[in-house]
Amino acid sequence: MTKSTLYSISGVLEIDYDITSKACSAIEKIIHGYSKAAILTKSEISSLGNMIAINEILNNETPETIKTKKRKLITNAAMRERVVFISRHKTYHYYDNCPKITSDYQNFTIPDEIPEKSIEEYRKFFIENITTFTTNPDVFYFSANIKFGTNINSIGKMHHRNSGKANTQDMLSILESDQEPCAKSISNALVFYQNNKRIVQKFGAASHLRDKLLNEGKMGPDEHKTICDWHLLKETVKAEIFQKITKINKITNHAYSSDILDAIGFTPCSTCNELKNR
Known part of the structure; x- marks a missing residue:
């Protein structure tokens, strides 16, 4: 399962506040252990906290006990997204080398x-x-x-680096390093922040909107490149914090029971199914 899919489950599961709150506190503690600088925004910490909480739920619930929101409400919310291509059906993968996990894609606002x-x-x-x-x-x-x-x-054209590719590369880097997870990524982010403080302070909190800001003329090409680099640095920080908290140490980093995923309305990837049935 890719990181973006894991994030999207927060729109399907009912997540207890206490679980998310504890996860967010753990994230802030890790970051503050290296610096007081606000590397991640409050919303990013909240989203990452949700992902950690979801990981705990998926590993501990059963198909019979797992709580879900109404599928119709979720579908309606997806239909209102202001992008052309939407995912009506969330998928999971059997194989971590599935080409759909590592392919980048383009969308349009x-x-x-x-x-x-x-x-x-x-x-x-x-x-x-x-x-x-x-x-x-x-x-x-x-x-x-x-x-x-x-x-x-x-x-606006939106080019997306697939989170599956990004996450696999991040985890390979973590496994090859002798350093404690988070140390290198946070250090790199802090150096970048100091070297590009003006641009990061101006646009960093809206890095997820960088393509939209560029298309609207509110951000220049050089600023856009800087914020793209900053966004990727933050993604690496988040991946390593997730790895540190959940103790996940495999490249196939999000592996859950297919029964659980079926229970919350996900479907297996068609490409993986073809490979599985050969």
Whole structure:
């Protein structure tokens, strides 16, 4: 299971506040052991705390006792995301070398001019006309503006580094190092922070919005590159903190019972299924 999928389970499971609170306290204690600088934002600490809590739940609950939210509410929330390609069905993998785990992907933002009630209609329109968008964007914008009665002139492209690839690389680095998990990653983040303090203080807390800020002209190309590097450094810090707290020390780092994952509405990866059935 990739890190992004593990994060997404927080939208499916009911997580006790005490479990998350303890996890967040443990994260802050680890960071403060090296520096008082705010390497991670409160929301990032909260998200990582949720992931650690989820790991504990998945390792201790049974399919009969696990608590889930209503599937309809989760699906509706996904449908309202302002991106073209959404994941209607969360998946898990049987094999850590599955090509789907390590492939990067591209997505496209849905412009603010499109009202929420028209998101799904626009999503369908974009997918049907994606070739036109790529080869002749002026024609695409003209058609979209007529169809939706808007004045769209820019659509953000979002290139995502797959969390499966990132996590596997992070864990390989941890296993090859003699240092205690967190020491090197936090040290690297602190050095980078000091060398790029102005840009990190300005944009660092919104590093997850870096592509959107660049497309809106609120961030320059050099600033975007710096924040991309900062975001990856933070991801490594989070991966090592997760490894330290959960004592996970395998490359296949998130392994759970398929019965548990089936119980919360996940489906096995189609590629993994094909490999398994050969």
